Each structure stands twice: as structure tokens, then as C-alpha cells.
Amino acid sequence: MNIIPILITAAALFSMGIYGILVRRNAVMVLLSIELMLNAVNINFILFDAFLKDVLLQGQMFSIFIITVAAAEVGIGLAIVLMVFRNRQTANLNDFDLLRW
Amino acid sequence: MSTSLPALFAEAKSFSDGGVLAQYAWLIVVLPFIAALVITFLGKRMPYGGAEIAVGSIFFIFIYSFALLILNISKGVVNEFYVQIGSIGSLDLEFGWVVDGLSIMMFFVVGTVSLLVFIYAVEYMKGETRYTFFFTSLTLFAGSMLVLVSSPTLLQLLVGWELVGVCSYLLIGHYWEEKENSSAAIKAFITNKVADVGLMIGIIMLALSAGTFRISDILYKATHGNENLSKVALVAGVLLFIGAMGKSAQFPLHVWLPDAMAGPTPVSALMHAATMVTAGVYLLARMFPFYEGVAAPVKELVLLVGVLTLFFGGCLAIVQDDLKKVLAYSTVSQLGYMVTAIGAGAYTAGLMHLWTHAFFKALLFLGAGSVIHAVHTNNMSEMGGLKDLMPKTFRTFIIGTVALAGLPPLAGFFSKDEILASLSHEGYTGYLTIAAVGAFITAFYMTRAVVKTFFGEYRGNRDPHESEQLMTIPLVALSALAVVSGWVNIPGVYTGFTSWVGTRGISINEYHPESFDFAAMSLGLFAGVSGIVVAYLLYMKFGNAETGDEKIKLQPIWKILENKYYLDDLYIKGVVNPIKTAVAKSVDRFNTQVLDRFVNTVGLAMAFIGKIVYSNFDQNGIDRLVNSVSVGTDNVGGQVKLIQSGRVQQYLTLFLSGVLLVSIIVFVLY
Numbered sequence: 172m173n174i175i176p177i178l179i180t181a182a183a184l185f186s187m188g189i190y191g192i193l194v195r196r197n198a199v200m201v202l203l204s205i206e207l208m209l210n211a212v213n214i215n216f217i218l219f220d221a222f223l224k225d226v227l228l229q230g231q232m233f234s235i236f237i238i239t240v241a242a243a244e245v246g247i248g249l250a251i252v253l254m255v256f257r258n259r260q261t262a263n264l265n266d267f268d269l270l271r272w
Numbered sequence: 273m274s275t276s277l278p279a280l281f282a283e284a285k286s287f288s289d290g291g292v293l294a295q296y297a298w299l300i301v302v303l304p305f306i307a308a309l310v311i312t313f314l315g316k317r318m319p320y321g322g323a324e325i326a327v328g329s330i331f332f333i334f335i336y337s338f339a340l341l342i343l344n345i346s347k348g349v350v351n352e353f354y355v356q357i358g359s360i361g362s363l364d365l366e367f368g369w370v371v372d373g374l375s376i377m378m379f380f381v382v383g384t385v386s387l388l389v390f391i392y393a394v395e396y397m398k399g400e401t402r403y404t405f406f407f408t409s410l411t412l413f414a415g416s417m418l419v420l421v422s423s424p425t426l427l428q429l430l431v432g433w434e435l436v437g438v439c440s441y442l443l444i445g446h447y448w449e450e451k452e453n454s455s456a457a458i459k460a461f462i463t464n465k466v467a468d469v470g471l472m473i474g475i476i477m478l479a480l481s482a483g484t485f486r487i488s489d490i491l492y493k494a495t496h497g498n499e500n501l502s503k504v505a506l507v508a509g510v511l512l513f514i515g516a517m518g519k520s521a522q523f524p525l526h527v528w529l530p531d532a533m534a535g536p537t538p539v540s541a542l543m544h545a546a547t548m549v550t551a552g553v554y555l556l557a558r559m560f561p562f563y564e565g566v567a568a569p570v571k572e573l574v575l576l577v578g579v580l581t582l583f584f585g586g587c588l589a590i591v592q593d594d595l596k597k598v599l600a601y602s603t604v605s606q607l608g609y610m611v612t613a614i615g616a617g618a619y620t621a622g623l624m625h626l627w628t629h630a631f632f633k634a635l636l637f638l639g640a641g642s643v644i645h646a647v648h649t650n651n652m653s654e655m656g657g658l659k660d661l662m663p664k665t666f667r668t669f670i671i672g673t674v675a676l677a678g679l680p681p682l683a684g685f686f687s688k689d690e691i692l693a694s695l696s697h698e699g700y701t702g703y704l705t706i707a708a709v710g711a712f713i714t715a716f717y718m719t720r721a722v723v724k725t726f727f728g729e730y731r732g733n734r735d736p737h738e739s740e741q742l743m744t745i746p747l748v749a750l751s752a753l754a755v756v757s758g759w760v761n762i763p764g765v766y767t768g769f770t771s772w773v774g775t776r777g778i779s780i781n782e783y784h785p786e787s788f789d790f791a792a793m794s795l796g797l798f799a800g801v802s803g804i805v806v807a808y809l810l811y812m813k814f815g816n817a818e819t820g821d822e823k824i825k826l827q828p829i830w831k832i833l834e835n836k837y838y839l840d841d842l843y844i845k846g847v848v849n850p851i852k853t854a855v856a857k858s859v860d861r862f863n864t865q866v867l868d869r870f871v872n873t874v875g876l877a878m879a880f881i882g883k884i885v886y887s888n889f890d891q892n893g894i895d896r897l898v899n900s901v902s903v904g905t906d907n908v909g910g911q912v913k914l915i916q917s918g919r920v921q922q923y924l925t926l927f928l929s930g931v932l933l934v935s936i937i938v939f940v941l942y
Contacts, residue, residue, distance in 0.1 A: 192924060193921055203920075264919070267919075267920065271919075
């Protein structure tokens with residue numbers, strides 16, 4: 172089984188996520204980029220699980236965990252973004268500077 | 273708590289250890305102090321103003337001491353208990369209690385006399401100022417004396433000694449609103465203090481040379497030859513005796529005792545019979561083996577002072593018009609007898625006189641108090657004719673007088689006779705003569721006092737009547753004791769008293785007459801009877817209470833006696849004034865010019881040094897360092913905080929570049 176293309180796909184997905192996080196100014200887009208990164212990791216988990224033929228299916232287990240956590244994280248993240256938007260009428264990350272010195 | 277009956281007590285093995293009764297004997301020492309506390313805090317709210325607590329606690333002491341006395345009579349008790357409270361070097365500081373024949377006898381005397389005096393005082397002091405406080409001090413007074421007589425160590429003895437002094441000060445000065453009374457209190461306190469210095473130095477010398485405060489150890493060493501002790505024995509013996517001279521009012525330190533009459537009469541009775549003046553005699557008796565052993569030469573001094581006291585004290589009693597002062601000088605004289613006996617080596621005789629004297633002198637004082645209560649004056653020139661007006665007081669007073677004058681079969685006869693017999697046996701013929709003259713004087717002044725108080729016409733302007741029952745009952749009880757207390761030691765018949773007080777850890781080596789010394793007895797008896805007869809002739813037959821004094825006013829003796837041998841003047845001019853003017857002033861000058869100046873200079877120098885240190889070291893050194901540290905921290909923080917921009921993506925960029933950097937390093941290295 173040739174895993175290289177799949178790894179490259181996952182890496183490409185991850186890099187796109189990083190790019191999105193660092194570059195997009197919209198908080199919702201940043202959250203979406205995080206989802207991309209998480210899914211890239213999921214792909215890797217599934218790939219290595221299948222590749223190594225793990226009897227305990229640890230890779231699949233972890234990807235399910237990650238999906239659950241991602242769902243929760245996105246829920247909280249979107250809620251925060253919503254509240255910030257409600258208070259400041261913007262979703263621009265550059266305006267989220269409440270925690271600066 | 274530890275009990276000590278080591279080898280030292282080998283001689284006392286035949287006695288009982290007293291069992292539970294001895295173990296809990298501390299109760300009677302502690303109880304008065306608890307009672308005094310309770311009276312202080314609750315007394316004023318009680319129906320009898322706290323007097324019931326005082327009487328109750330003393331009643332318990334009386335019962336307990338009576339039980340101990342019975343035990344001592346039947347078996348003989350010797351035991352000591354120590355509680356260590358600390359130590360200085362190798363010297364243990366111990367308190368405790370000793371239960372032996374001597375202390376039990378004293379417990380009983382203090383218990384009995386205090387009980388009766390307390391009951392009497394309930395009525396006598398009714399309506400007086402500071403009634404509750406009076407009972408507090410009175411209870412403390414009895415308690416202090418118990419601390420003193422129960423002490424197995426010289427340290428506790430000193431503590432009790434001083435406590436007695438303080439309480440007497442409080443009680444003599446009970447009516448301190450009048451200057452005279454408060455100065456009498458101060459006089460008593462200071463005179464005692466002068467003597468106490470001697471006692472204190474003596475105790476320190478003994479303790480240091482014997483290496484212990486325990487009296488029984490010191491006595492053991494004194495009787496079994498101890499080099500350290502023999503070296504200081506003479507000086508320490510004299511110093512201890514000076515202490516005893518102060519408390520037991522020996523000539524020439526007796527001056528405080530007559531002035532101490534300023535206190536209420538129950539106080540005088542207690543002080544003269546049981547709780548204060550006997551302390552000195554008790555000390556001599558307690559240390560008797562010491563005076564018999566290494567300090568034997570001191571006994572000559574003791575004897576001399578005792579004889580001087582009994583003679584001069586008695587003479588002074590003749591010229592007094594104040595009834596209480598007659599009794600006070602009589603006490604001085606009788607204490608002289610006790611000290612004489614101890615000085616002559618007659619331990620039993622001295623204590624016997626202490627024992628009988630306690631009862632009949634308490635009786636006489638309480639009787640005098642009863643009279644004074646009725647006529648509201650101390651002066652016999654304003655009394656007279658009270659025989660029919662106050663029959664109970666009169667009869668009991670007569671019993672006391674006869675007991676003091678030494679007529680058989682009353683108490684004073686036996687005790688005084690024993691002292692005379694001992695003097696005669698030891699070969700002190702000169703002293704024996706003086707003691708017999710003293711007995712004559714005693715009988716004379718007591719008869720004079722009785723005639724002036726109770727016979728003839730009433731010369732005052734009051735309406736005297738017999739005192740309340742609460743006051744006459746103690747009188748009757750004491751007169752019974754004044755009759756029978758002498759019977760415990762009749763030579764040849766029953767000599768129980770000798771073994772009571774001889775029950776000691778260290779065996780007592782003394783002379784006491786086994787049978788009547790008929791020469792001494794007839795001498796004493798003759799002196800007593802002739803004293804009474806002469807006084808009777810002078811004041812009743814050929815004269816009366818007013819004119820009797822005229823016939824014996826031999827100048828210049830009378831004048832000297834009236835001025836108390838000019839001793840007070842001597843003390844004022846020779847001691848008090850020089851101290852006041854010369855010593856105090858020069859001390860003051862030394863104080864202001866040398867000590868104060870030195871202290872001020874040191875203070876100024878210190879302030880100067882302080883200023884220098886403050887401005888240079890503190891401000892420029894430590895403060896600057898602390899400040900620059902904080903300023904530096906603030907500056908660095910101000911720079912570093914700028915990283916905290918609040919932009920999430922900037923953080924992430926930094927984080928990612930860090931991760932990349934680490935990855936590259938790891939990659940390159942491996």
C-alpha cells in the first residue's frame with residue numbers, strides 16, 4: 172500500500188489550515204481552518220491504523236475522540252465569536268485585543 | 273512531689289510517716305489563699321461580707337491540725353514533702369511542707385487561735401470600713417504563717433516570713449485614713465525589713481555553704497560536722513537570730529510591736545498569739561539543732577538578748593496607760609522568755625511558753641478588745657469599774673491575767689516555771705534572777721492593768737455593757753485553753769509536750785526538767801504572788817487606780833520608761849534622719865550628677881550614631897538598593913510586556929516559528 176500520496180494530501184490539508192489561521196482575519200474562517208488541521212490529523216491517524224493493521228484500532232479510536240472534541244471546540248468557539256460580534260459588531264481578529272497589556 | 277526520708281532520717285525511723293493525713297497537709301497551707309481569693313471576688317455579695325468563708329476555711333484548718341495533733345500524740349509523725357520549682361546551678365529551689373512535731377504544734381496553735389479570733393472579729397468588726405478586705409487580709413495572714421511554719425526549705429520560710437510581714441502591714445494600717453496608723457504600719461514593716469536583711473543573708477550563707485535549701489539537710493550537716501557549714505555557722509547563726517529578733521520583737525528591735533496596736537484588736541490578738549511574733553521563736557526552734565551544733569556560741573547572744581528583752585519589755589509595760597500597749601509590752605517580755613529558753617538550750621521550755629502564751633495572750637487581747645469595744649477608748653484612765661458591767665469579760669480576763677502571772681494550776685505557771693528550772697539547771701544564776709524579777713514585773717503590771725480597767729469607779733463617759741455572744745464565746749473557749757494548756761507538760765506527772773515537739777527528723781539534744789525544780793518553782797511562784805500583792809497594795813489597799821501610779825513614779829526611771837528608753841528618738845535621730853539628710857541627699861546628688869549625666873551622655877551619643885547610620889547606611893545603602901531593584905524590575909517588565917499584544921495570530925506565528933526552529937535544530941542534530 173502506497174501511503175505517500177495520502178500523507179502528502181494530509182500535509183497539504185494541514186498546511187492550508189495553518190495558512191488560514193495565520194492569514195484570515197475573520198474569526199469564523201480561522202475556526203474553519205482549525206477544523207481543516209484537525210481533519211488532516213484524523214487522516215493521518217486512520218492511515219496509520221490501516222497501514223499498521225492495529226488490532227486495537229487505536230488510530231480509529233483517536234480520530235473519533237478528535238471529532239468529538241472538535242465538535243465541542245467549534246461550538247464554544249462559535250459561541251465566543253457570536254458574543255464578541257454582538258458586543259463589538261465585528262468578527263475581525265485584529266479587533267480582539269482585550270487581553271493585550 | 274517527692275518525699276525525702278533518706279539516711280538522714282535514720283534517727284527518726286521510729287516515727288510514723290503520717291500517711292494520707294501528712295500527704296494532704298498541703299491543703300491547710302493552700303486553703304487560706306484560695307479562701308482569700310474567693311473572699312476578694314465574692315465576699316461583698318455574701319450575707320456576712322466574706323467572713324463566713326474565712327471562718328469556714330480556718331475551721332477546716334483547725335480540724336485538720338487537730339487530727340494531725342492527735343496522730344502526733346499517738347504515734348509521732350515525721351515526714352517531709354518537696355516540690356521542685358526550679359534550680360540555680362546546683363541549688364534546687366524547692367517548696368513543700370513538713371509534718372513533724374514542731375510544725376504540727378504550730379499548725380494547731382495557728383488553727384485554734386485564728387479560728388477563735390476570726391469568730392470574734394465577725395462581731396468586733398461589724399460595720400467597720402473595709403470589712404471584707406479585712407477578712408481577706410486576716411485569712412492571708414493566717415495562711416502566710418502556715419506557709420512559714422510548714423516550710424521544709426529555708427527558701428519557703430523566707431517567702432512565708434515576708435508574706436507575714438506584708439499582711440501585718442496591711443492589717444496594722446487597716447485604718448490608714450489616720451496618719452498615725454499608717455506610719456505604725458510602715459514602722460512595723462521597715463523595722464522587720466531591717467531584720468529580714470539579716471535573715472536573708474543568713475539563709476543565703478547557709479544555703480550556699482551547705483549546698484541545699486532543705487532545712488533538714490542543713491541541720492543534719494550541722495550536727496554531723498560539716499566543714500563548709502562550720503566556717504559560716506557563727507555569722508549565719510547571728511544573722512538568722514537578727515531576723516528572729518525583728519519578727520519576735522526582741523530588744524532593741526521591739527519598737528514596732530507596741531505601735532502595731534494601731535490595728536484592730538483581733539489583728540493584735542492574732543499577731544501576738546499565733547501568726548507573727550512567734551515566727552522568730554519558731555525559726556530558732558526549727559534551727560535548734562544548728563544552734564546546739566556548730567553555732568553553739570551564738571546561744572550566748574540569744575540568751576543575753578532574751579533576758580534583756582524580758583526585763584526591759586516588762587518594765588515598759590508598767591508605765592503604759594493604753595491597755596493594749598500594756599499587753600503589747602507584755603508580749604515583748606514573754607517573747608523574751610521564749611528566746612531566753614531557746615538560748616539556754618531549753619527547746620521544750622521555749623516552745624511550751626509559746627504554746628501557753630498563744631492561748632492566754634489571745635485571750636487577754638480579745639478581752640481588751642471587748643472592753644475597748646464597750647468604752648471606745650484604749651486608755652485605762654478612762655475605764656475602771658467594768659467588773660460588774662462586763663462580768664464575762666472580767667472573769668475571762670482574770671483567768672488570762674493569772675495564767676500570765678504564772679500562778680498554778682494555770683498554763684503560765686508550768687511554762688514559765690520550766691524556763692526558770694532550765695536556767696537554774698544550766699547554771700545561769702544571774703539570768704535566773706532577772707527572769708524571776710521579770711516574773712514579778714509581769715504579775716505587777718497585769719494586776720495594775722486589771723485594777724485600772726475593772727475595779728474602782730467608771731471614769732469614762734460612755735455606757736459600757738457586756739459584748740455580744742459571738743465575742744464572749746471565743747473568750748470562754750480561750751480561757752478554758754489558758755487553764756488546761758499548761759497541763760500537757762507537768763514535770764514528773766505528764767510530759768507529753770516534750771515528745772510532741774521533740775518529734776523531729778533530727779533528734780533534739782536539750783535539757784528539760786523531769787521533775788519539779790522546787791527552788792526555781794518557789795522563786796517563780798514567789799515572784800508572781802508578790803507582784804500581784806504589791807500591785808494590790810499599791811492600787812487597791814493604799815491607793816486606787818488613779819493614785820497608784822504616783823507612788824512608783826521614781827524619777828528619772830519613770831521618765832525614761834515613758835520615753836521607751838529613748839529608743840524611738842535614737843532611731844529617728846541616729847538612723848532615720850541621717851539617712852534622710854546625709855545619705856539620701858548624697859545618693860540623690862550622685863544620682864542626678866553622675867548616673868543621670870552618664871545615662872544622658874550615652875543617650876545623646878547613641879542618638880548621634882543613630883543619625884549617622886540612618887542617613888548614610890540606611891538611606892543611601894539599603895534603601896537605595898531596594899529602590900533600584902524595584903525600579904529595574906519595573907523597567908524590564910515595561911519592555912517585556914510589549915510582546916503581550918493581544919493579537920492571537922501574532923502569538924500563533926511566534927509559536928509556529930518556535931516549533932519550526934526546534935524541529936530544524938532536532939533535524940539537523942540527528
